[in-house]
Amino acid sequence: MVTIYDIAKRANVSPMTVSRVINNSKQISESTRQKVQAVIEELGYIPNSAARSLISKKTKILSLLITDITNPFFTRVARGAEDKAKQFGYQILLSNTDEDFKKEEDYIDMLLSTNVDGVLLAPTGDQSKKNIKKLIKRDIPFVLLDREIEGIESDIVLGDSYEGTRKLIEHLIQQGHKKIALINGPLSVSTARERHKSYIETLKLSNLKVNHDLISEIGYNKDDADTIIKNLISLPKFERPTAIFAANNFIAVNAIKALRKFGYEVPKDMSIVCFEDFEPITGFNPFLTAAIQPAYSFGYTGIQFLIERIEGKAPKEYRKIVLSPEIVIRESSRLIKK
Structure with a gap:
C-alpha cells in the first residue's frame, strides 16, 4: 500500500509537504504542488479520508436523509444532491427512513458517530423535531428538504x-x-x-x-x-x-x-x-x-445551501426556497357532463 512517505521519497520532499498538497494548503508553491501531484498519480495513491479529517477537521462527507428511495421524486433529489456535492469535492452518504421515525432516529445517531460535515434531510414528520435537535446540540449544519418543522430554524427547500x-x-x-x-x-x-x-x-x-x-x-x-x-x-x-x-x-x-x-x-x-x-x-x-x-433542483439547491453553511459562506439569515410544480395534464382525468 502506497503511503505519503513513499510519495515524499519519490518527489524528494518532506512528508509534511505531501500532506499539505493533499489537503490543498496554500503554503505550497505551484511547482511543488504539481510535482507531488504527478507522483501521486504515478503511484496511484488514494488519500486516507480519516487521516485527512484529523488535519482539516472536515470529513468532506455529507448525509442525505430521505424518506423513500423507491419514490422517483426522491431518486431525482438524490441525483441532484450528488451532482452538486461532487462539484465541491464532497461525497454523499445516503440513508432511507421509509417514513419511519425510529429509523430516522437510528440514522441520526449513526451520523453523529461518523462525524459527517452536514446533513440534508427530509423529515418523517413533526416528531422529527426531537431528532433534529440532536444535530443542533452537536452544532452540525443541516438543511431541511421538502418538509417544514415548526420551531426549527434552518435553510429549507420546499415545493409549493x-x-x-x-x-x-x-x-x-x-x-x-x-x-x-x-x-x-x-x-x-x-x-x-x-x-x-x-x-x-x-x-x-x-x-x-x-x-x-x-x-x-x-x-x-x-x-x-x-x-x-x-x-x-x-x-x-x-x-x-x-x-x-x-x-x-x-x-x-x-x-x-x-x-x-x-x-x-x-x-x-x-x-x-x-x-x-x-x-x-x-x-x-x-x-x-x-x-x-423539480426534484433534481431540490437536491441540487439543498446541497449548495448546506455546503455554504459548512464553509461559512452562507448569509446570516436562513433561506427558504419554494419551487413551483409543473401541471401536466394526461389521460387520468376526463371531462364529464356538467
Missing part, C-alpha cells in the same frame, strides 16, 4: 404544495367534477397539511360543498388503498365522488389498482390527479395528470 393542489383541483372543477375526494398523507407532515388546506379552500372558493366523508389519510408509501376506495364507492350515489386528488404518486397508483379490483376504470368511472410523477411503467395506463415538482 398549496399552489400545486389548487391548480389540480381547479382542473377537475373545470372538467365538471363537483364531488372530489382527497386521499391525503398523514397530517403530521407539513406537505399533507398544505395540500389539505388548499383542497378545502379551493372547493369553498368554487362554491362547492366540503364533504368530510370524502377526505381520508394514508401513509405516503403505503401499498394498500383498498379500504379507502371501498368506502368511497360505497357512498350513496348522490355523494359518491367522480374524481380523486391523491397526495402523491404512490397513493394515486394504489388507488387506481384498488378501483380496478372493484370494477372501476380510470378515467371512465373515476378521474385521478396527484402530486409527483412516475417514469413510464410498461402496461400501466392511464398516465397520471400530475403536479410535477
